[in-house]
Amino acid sequence: MNPEQRTTISKHLERMTEERTFVEVLKEIYSISKISRGRLISLLIFSIIMLKIYINVGFSEDTISRVIDVINSSNNFSIPAFAVVFTGYAIFQALSNSATLATLLSVSRNEKSKFEEFNLSYLATALLFLTLVVVNFILLLIFKNIPNDWQIPLVPNLINNILATVLFCFYITVNISALFELKCFIYNLYKCFAINAVANGIEVLKRDDEES
Numbered sequence: 001m002n003p004e005q006r007t008t009i010s011k012h013l014e015r016m017t018e019e020r021t022f023v024e025v026l027k028e029i030y031s032i033s034k035i036s037r038g039r040l041i042s043l044l045i046f047s048i049i050m051l052k053i054y055i056n057v058g059f060s061e062d063t064i065s066r067v068i069d070v071i072n073s074s075n076n077f078s079i080p081a082f083a084v085v086f087t088g089y090a091i092f093q094a095l096s097n098s099a100t101l102a103t104l105l106s107v108s109r110n111e112k113s114k115f116e117e118f119n120l121s122y123l124a125t126a127l128l129f130l131t132l133v134v135v136n137f138i139l140l141l142i143f144k145n146i147p148n149d150w151q152i153p154l155v156p157n158l159i160n161n162i163l164a165t166v167l168f169c170f171y172i173t174v175n176i177s178a179l180f181e182l183k184c185f186i187y188n189l190y191k192c193f194a195i196n197a198v199a200n201g202i203e204v205l206k207r208d209d210e211e212s
Contacts, residue, residue, distance in 0.1 A: 029124040032117060039180055043173055050172065058165025064148045067168060068140065074175050075136045081182055082129040088189050089122045095192055099199035114195075118188055125185040128178055 020028075047054075057066050096104065096115065104115035112120075151160040 025120075025123070028112075029120050029127070032112070032120055033124045035177070039177070042180075043176060046176055047169060047173060050169075054165050054169045054172070057168050058163075059161045062148055063161075063164050063168075064143050064146065064150065067171075068143050070168075070172070071136050071139050071143070075133065075140075077175075078129050078132045078136065078178070081178075082126065082133060085122065085126045085129060085182070085185060088185060089126065092118060092122060092189065092192050095196045099203045100192075100196045103195055103199040118192060121188050122185065125181050128181055132175070132178055 057063055057070075060066055101115065104118065105113045151157065152163070155163075
């Protein structure tokens with residue numbers, strides 16, 4: 001390890017040991033998790049394709065029961081996805097051995113090491129699915145305790161239907177965005193496997209050179 005790498009690793013280790021509140025960590029997650037233009041365009045196209053379904057649900061006479069079914073479907077995906085993310089994070093930590101950790105800490109972008117970027121990315125994905133599960137629980141608690149024909153009092157029926165359509169569209173969009181995050185999580189895990197293989201390969205070559 002050359003002096004420059006040692007200095008870089010020391011700087012990143014010092015940064016990671018700094019005391020930070022949960023809110024500060026969330027701000028850092030936000031700084032690396034901004035939605036790309038490509039994803040926004042994909043979500044917009046998906047919303048346009050699904051617009052008829054959103055309207056059918058929002059203007060249905062049994063909107064609440066339909067929404068409950070969708071929330072249950074979301075839970076059927078979100079809970080296993082959270083378990084997958086948690087398992088993937090454990091794999092990431094297991095892969096971060098001495099050689100891989102040194103490689104991840106020596107590569108930096110925007111003052112953050114690759115290790116910290118991966119760490120924050122995994123935390124962001126885990127928090128996203130955990131939040132989705134909690135929100136689904138709260139929504140089920142609400143919708144299962146109101147009549148199926150309930151509407152906002154003193155508001156015209158048309159406005160109630162339009163509001164239901166918009167909120168349903170927003171809910172589905174958030175779920176689809178979570179799927180994109182899961183894709184990014186799997187890709188990051190793949191990159192971590194690749195870095196681990198490269199780091200271990202370099203170590204093998206160094207030992208081979210020393211022995212020969």
